[in-house]
Amino acid sequence: MKILSSLILTLGLAVAVPASHAQSTPASPKPATLRVASAGGAFTQLHQKYAAALFTQRTGIKVEFIDANASDHLAKLIAAKGRDVPYDVVYLDKDVQEGAIDTGVLQKLDPAKIPNLKHIVGPALDKDGYGPELHVISIGIAYNAAKFKAAGIAPPTSWNDLWNPQLAGKVSVPELTHLAGRALLLQASRLEGGNEATPEKGIARIAKIKAHDYYNSTVQVENLFQSGEIWAAPMSSGRAWGVSTRYPDLQFVDPKEGGVAAPYTIDIVKGTKYPDAAAAYIDTVLAPLPQLGQATELFFSPTNDLIIPLVAKDPQIAPKLSDINKLIQPDWRLFMKHYDKAVALWNRQVAR
Structure with a gap:
């Protein structure tokens, strides 16, 4: 655990200052608040701590988490088709994401606006360009x-x-x-x-x-x-x-x-008025620090190739993480x- 504690400190310092266009303020229109459909409990708390707080610091945009199970989020998105969407970003179980793709409520991602996508391992990427798996359990x-x-x-x-x-x-x-x-x-x-x-x-x-x-x-x-x-x-x-x-x-x-x-995915909701802000938030979620926080606090296996080899070195954490290549x-x-x-x-x- 000492290995990861030092890494969290290092990464925390490293990401405290915007380093590139990857973390720049999103283009207009810029919302006062980004609405994010989440799972609640420890999951939302972790993403508030490691992603939302940093995103707000960098962009000035607040993050409102709306918690429910993934199936309920999908039902609300389907019910809102043709009207104003209830969320800008949505976290979904992988199987529910498949249903969301089929019903046309998600928007494909632009890799140019989410540079951290290049660090997500191949099995965790969606072949059709929708949101990736941000962790695997x-x-x-x-x-x-x-x-x-x-x-x-x-x-x-x-x-x-x-x-x-x-x-x-x-x-x-x-x-x-x-x-x-x-x-x-x-x-x-x-x-x-x-x-x-x-x-x-x-x-x-x-x-x-x-x-x-x-x-x-x-x-x-x-x-x-x-x-x-x-x-x-x-x-x-x-x-x-x-x-x-x-x-x-x-x-x-x-x-x-x-x-x-049992991977969890993250997507831009089709019809959001703030796709650039949504993309910037997703890029923050896929960055090393949130990925490391998931592994150390929730024992969720990271999908960022910068973090996977690091957590594998920790004798207390590694045995509790799932190997994406060994699961059904x-x-x-x-x-x-x-x-x-x-x-x-x-x-x-x-x-x-």
Whole structure:
């Protein structure tokens, strides 16, 4: 951690002064406030600390974060088509971004206005020119190691372990509105020989979990872990490791079948009156300091090639970061084509 502490100080000093046109004040029209659709909680707090504050210092533009889950943000963008858009910039789960692209609510990026794009590794770039993945985490299984040990249950190693009869009433299942829920659906389908196009197989399998509850907020499941009410749940690696710093009994594992890549993207909203300001904000987010902050405080794997080799040297941080090249990369566009069917099946068979 000492390695990264010194790097944060160095980078903080380095970015305190605008160094090039990459961080110059955006062209007019210049808004008083840039509206950014975000995920809330620790994520928004981190981006306020490492990106928004710096952006405001450099441009004089305030940043207003509007927090909700990615699916709700997309619904608002679709509802606003043909009218004034509710946001200028939007953070989205990768699968939701695919839906946003298909519905035409996002604007392609101009690399000339976002110089830090050249430092984003290839697998994290959108092939069609939309927003990149600003970090990568894995959806796997979080579990209470102390409860497992006391009950004589072996630590989970497979997605199949969520159906262990010894965990009846102790598993929190994520709703489909949550990325962890969509990842679970995909993996449940695969356990039944299916894929992104066969949600019926996964829904039938998930319906057999003896669930304690169904969650749509990561804060909700974090609280259930800390109260001891649940012992296991599909969850993101970053959030699980973050909770473990306060609650050491919580551990995380990528199942042997594979953890599901859960990248978060950042885009300019199509129809914003302030595309230059939006591009300048995205460039700030992709810069080294915010990328390093994500890794050190939230255990989100960076996608900036200047930072990836640095965090790999830290013995406390590196083991908790996901390798984008080792995770399952779903065909989210195919998955989303069957999403309405999945929701209907979920409402009939699971959320009863």
